[in-house]
Amino acid sequence: xxxxxxxxxxxxxxxxxxxxxxxxxxxxxxxxxxxxxxxxxxxxxxxxxxxxxxxxxxxxxxxxxxxxxxxxxxxxxxxxxxxxxxxxxxxxxxxxxxxxxxxxxxxxxxxxxxxxxxxxxxxxxxxxxxxxxxxxxxxxxxxxxxxxxxxxxxxxxxxxxxxxxxxxxxxxxxxxxxxxxxxxxxxxxxxxxxxxxxxxxxxxxxxxxxxxxxxxxxxxxxxxxxxxxxxxxxxxxxxxxxxxxxxxxxxxxxxxxxxxxxxxxxxxxxxxxxxxxxxxxxxxxxxxxxxxxxxxxxxxxxxxxxxxxxxxxxxxxxxxxxxxxxxxxxxxxxxxxxxxxxxxxxxxxxxxxxxxxxxxxxxxxxx
Amino acid sequence: xxxxxxxxxxxxxxxxxxxxxxxxxxxxxxxxxxxxxxxxxxxxxxxxxxxxxxxxxxxxxxxxxxxxxxxxxxxxxxxxxxxxxxxxxxxxxxxxxxxxxxxxxxxxxxxxxxxxxxxxxxxxxxxxxxxxxxxxxxxxxxxxxxxxxxxxxxxxxxxxxxxxxxxxxxxxxxxxxxxxxxxxxxxxxxxxxxxxxxxxxxxxxxxxxxxxxxxxxxxxxxxxxxxxxxxxxxxxxxxxxxxxxxxxxxxxxxxxxxxxxxxxxxxxxxxxxxxxxxxxxxxxxxxxxxxxxxxxxxxxxxxxxxxxxxxxxxxxxxxxxxxxxxxxxxxxxxxxxxxxxxxxxxxxxxxxxxxxxxxxxxxxxxx
Numbered sequence: 001x002x003x004x005x006x007x008x009x010x011x012x013x014x015x016x017x018x019x020x021x022x023x024x025x026x027x028x029x030x031x032x033x034x035x036x037x038x039x040x041x042x043x044x045x046x047x048x049x050x051x052x053x054x055x056x057x058x059x060x061x062x063x064x065x066x067x068x069x070x071x072x073x074x075x076x077x078x079x080x081x082x083x084x085x086x087x088x089x090x091x092x093x094x095x096x097x098x099x100x101x102x103x104x105x106x107x108x109x110x111x112x113x114x115x116x117x118x119x120x121x122x123x124x125x126x127x128x129x130x131x132x133x134x135x136x137x138x139x140x141x142x143x144x145x146x147x148x149x150x151x152x153x154x155x156x157x158x159x160x161x162x163x164x165x166x167x168x169x170x171x172x173x174x175x176x177x178x179x180x181x182x183x184x185x186x187x188x189x190x191x192x193x194x195x196x197x198x199x200x201x202x203x204x205x206x207x208x209x210x211x212x213x214x215x216x217x218x219x220x221x222x223x224x225x226x227x228x229x230x231x232x233x234x235x236x237x238x239x240x241x242x243x244x245x246x247x248x249x250x251x252x253x254x255x256x257x258x259x260x261x262x263x264x265x266x267x268x269x270x271x272x273x274x275x276x277x278x279x280x281x282x283x284x285x286x287x288x289x290x291x292x293x294x295x296x297x298x299x300x301x302x303x304x305x306x307x308x309x310x311x312x313x314x315x316x317x318x319x320x321x322x323x324x325x326x327x328x329x330x331x332x333x334x335x336x337x338x339x340x341x342x343x344x345x346x347x348x349x350x351x352x353x354x355x356x357x358x359x360x361x362x363x364x365x366x367x
Numbered sequence: 368x369x370x371x372x373x374x375x376x377x378x379x380x381x382x383x384x385x386x387x388x389x390x391x392x393x394x395x396x397x398x399x400x401x402x403x404x405x406x407x408x409x410x411x412x413x414x415x416x417x418x419x420x421x422x423x424x425x426x427x428x429x430x431x432x433x434x435x436x437x438x439x440x441x442x443x444x445x446x447x448x449x450x451x452x453x454x455x456x457x458x459x460x461x462x463x464x465x466x467x468x469x470x471x472x473x474x475x476x477x478x479x480x481x482x483x484x485x486x487x488x489x490x491x492x493x494x495x496x497x498x499x500x501x502x503x504x505x506x507x508x509x510x511x512x513x514x515x516x517x518x519x520x521x522x523x524x525x526x527x528x529x530x531x532x533x534x535x536x537x538x539x540x541x542x543x544x545x546x547x548x549x550x551x552x553x554x555x556x557x558x559x560x561x562x563x564x565x566x567x568x569x570x571x572x573x574x575x576x577x578x579x580x581x582x583x584x585x586x587x588x589x590x591x592x593x594x595x596x597x598x599x600x601x602x603x604x605x606x607x608x609x610x611x612x613x614x615x616x617x618x619x620x621x622x623x624x625x626x627x628x629x630x631x632x633x634x635x636x637x638x639x640x641x642x643x644x645x646x647x648x649x650x651x652x653x654x655x656x657x658x659x660x661x662x663x664x665x666x667x668x669x670x671x672x673x674x675x676x677x678x679x680x681x682x683x684x685x686x687x688x689x690x691x692x693x694x695x696x697x698x699x700x701x702x703x704x705x706x707x708x709x710x711x712x713x714x715x716x717x718x719x720x721x722x723x724x725x726x727x728x729x730x731x732x733x734x
Contacts, residue, residue: 003727005727006730006732032634032635033634033635035409035410035411035632035634036632037407037424037632040404042402042404042427042428042435044428044430044475045430046433046475046476047430047433047475047476048476048477053433053435053475053478055426055437055475057404057424057426057437059409059424060409061411061422061634063412063414066413066414068409068420068422070422070439072437072471074435074473074474074478074479074480075478076478089733090733092731092733093476093477093478094478095477095479095725095726095729096726096729097731098726098729098730098731099478099729099730099731099732099733100473100480100728100729100730101730102480102728104439106422106467108411108413108414108420108422109413109414109460110415110443110460110461110462111420111441111443111461111467112441112460112461112462112467113441113469116727116728118728118729118730119730120732124732152733153732217733265402265403265404266402267399267400267401267402268400356723358461358462359463359465360370360372361469361483361485362461362463362465362466362467362485363373363465363467363468363485363486364459364463364465364466365373365466365487365488365520366457366459366520366584
């Protein structure tokens with residue numbers, strides 16, 4: 001079984017490979033040649049002070065390559081106010097102040113575990129690649145200016161991903177902390193041919209923008225409805241970044257998956273009326289706020305999915321004047337199967353990673 | 368992260384520890400201090416000839432100890448006729464002709480992965496311990512004779528488990544192949560105080576039996592309705608071993624879980640009308656038979672669960688004349704959390720297993 005690190009994966013996994021692998025996987029899924037188990041979350045109090053423990057899992061299988069991927073997150077979560085917004089943060093509570101996210105790959109030919117690696121690089125690459133794949137169908141062909149909101153992990157994958165599908169000449173980067181956006185811009189300028197520049201406000205980032213990528217961890221609106229102009233393409237990594245008013249202004253909306261929220265299994269947090277379907281709210285807002293809120297069926301859930309775009313069942317951009325949007329509303333295991341298989345293939349051809357005995361994870365008994 | 372083998376686990380895990388851990392976990396679950404995600408199966412054709420690939424997963428979390436367990440099976444499955452019965456077999460297609468079943472444990476305090484080990488020993492111990500826990504409430508106090516049908520992996524755990532909860536003086540073992548039952552009897556005679564003897568027919572095994580444990584891999588009836596006598600206690604590892612007629616004759620029935628079948632995600636097998644809820648049938652009978660069968664809602668699903676017995680919400684045996692039965696209808700992740708935590712605790716105190724760097728599975732990036 002191959003063990004890989006985020007650093008190794010980052011060194012060889014290209015955005016083009018990811019986009020290609022995802023496009024093929026969505027088509028296979030549509031043809032009944034792939035399966036996907038939607039995400040489930042276990043949510044319970046953590047013994048770590050003031051934290052909530054959440055265990056997420058999802059899995060998917062492909063015919064070609066014959067692989068199953070399981071993605072697991074074992075998170076301690078807290079909430080904090082930051083600049084008037086509620087920010088959900090994962091607490092790096094594992095040894096060395098680290099997080100725990102894993103991808104495991106299995107062969108459907110032999111059953112054996114093939115590889116195991118942290119999910120960080122694959123996680124951001126698959127989100128950005130899905131956004132870029134959608135942009136290929138939804139952004140104007142001549143889109144040349146990209147606005148990036150945020151300077152974190154997802155911003156760093158979305159910027160090159162958008163440059164991979166459109167001939168981007170200029171990137172305006174805004175995030176609230178000046179030092180963060182400047183460091184980010186320096187790093188990104190090495191990676192893409194476009195001019196990448198930091199700007200002092202979100203409004204300034206919007207100037208001349210053809211594509212807006214909101215890649216923050218905000219749980220409240222960051223994309224103003226005013227920015228929805230003719231010809232614009234919007235994308236986001238969390239639905240709340242846009243908010244209902246912004247979403248309603250868009251002419252053509254495509255979402256990632258018709259599964260809205262994970263299926264939740266919840267224990268604890270008192271008997272004061274937190275229902276099991278509120279678990280997503282516990283994760284978003286914390287136990288106290290979850291008690292006072294209702295989960296509603298979002299209006300945008302009837303929109304076509306990314307796989308409809310890829311197979312041509314849903315129309316992409318119809319003309320230069322439409323406003324379009326791709327809502328990365330929830331992740332699916334299929335993305336990890338597609339990108340995970342690409343990681344394994346590249347790692348094998350490059351001799352990357354290190355093997356541990358597969359035999360540790362096999363058994364002679366018929367269970 | 369601790370890696371353990373089946374042999375190591377078998378060397379230190381006692382049936383008493385398992386029964387105790389399970390009893391505590393069922394109570395915690397009932398108090399809202401544990402969570403359980405029911406089993407899901409991904410089912411698709413395997414590229415291995417004539418096989419079906421199935422990926423099963425389930426997970427559960429406990430407050431005390433603060434642990435989450437995930438159990439995974441990555442199986443190649445085939446069907447064969449054997450003595451007039453259809454037997455489902457898992458194909459040992461992994462390197463060295465092995466099977467793939469795994470348990471992973473995570474800390475809910477830090478999120479970190481704590482241990483990973485093959486599921487074989489834990490799998491059979493948790494099934495047998497659940498059967499024994501049920502027998503503690505359902506078998507006659509003075510039960511002294513045990514009939515075991517089967518001489519395989521589950522038979523080997525059920526025999527000592529039943530001896531742990533009742534003062535068993537004699538065990539009658541029947542399985543169709545004489546050599547198998549004789550080898551099994553020799554092995555078991557070392558493990559329990561009771562007299563263990565092979566018999567030539569199932570009918571002979573039933574003579575004077577107070578408890579019948581059907582522990583075969585048969586998908587058709589092995590327990591005749593005639594064997595349901597006053598005072599008897601029945602237990603089985605698969606529902607089809609009993610069959611509807613036998614189950615209907617029982618005075619007091621308790622099942623393991625109200626979840627009847629796994630939630631299934633299925634791809635392939637042609638477009639000739641296999642519905643997603645037929646996946647359990649694909650696994651039981653093979654794709655061809657699954658097309659011609661309907662999944663029905665079993666009548667026994669309204670019976671109380673094991674946790675109802677443990678918490679006293681459901682009555683145990685009411686008198687010496689009742690016939691009782693425990694149907695081990697489906698496994699749940701909670702069993703793996705309870706027994707897995709016991710395994711980890713014992714392994715730590717004995718210094719068993721070997722550590723691999725936890726850091727391989729951690730990351731510094733906020734996913």
